Amino acid sequence: MQRAVALTYHLQAMEYVGFRILKILQLFMESFILLVFKVNRISPNIVRILMFIELKILNLYGVVTFMW
Numbered sequence: 037m038q039r040a041v042a043l044t045y046h047l048q049a050m051e052y053v054g055f056r057i058l059k060i061l062q063l064f065m066e067s068f069i070l071l072v073f074k075v076n077r078i079s080p081n082i083v084r085i086l087m088f089i090e091l092k093i094l095n096l097y098g099v100v101t102f103m104w
Contacts, residue, residue, distance in 0.1 A: 056092070065090045 069086050 061093055062090065065093075 056098075065086065069083060
């Protein structure tokens with residue numbers, strides 16, 4: 037029983053850390069997109085590609101969290 041509780045707390049901590057890493061990555065991607073867009077006036081295609089990469093990171097995190 038104690039091992040199950042300890043494992044549950046461990047998984048919750050791992051999920052919290054993963055969520056924080058995800059939020060940092062998301063903020064980094066958003067700020068990078070805004071910075072590049074302001075500096076260079078890049079084409080919308082590059083913005084779409086960067087948003088697609090961010091979406092894939094979110095999906096990967098969801099799959100990993102579900103597998104835990």
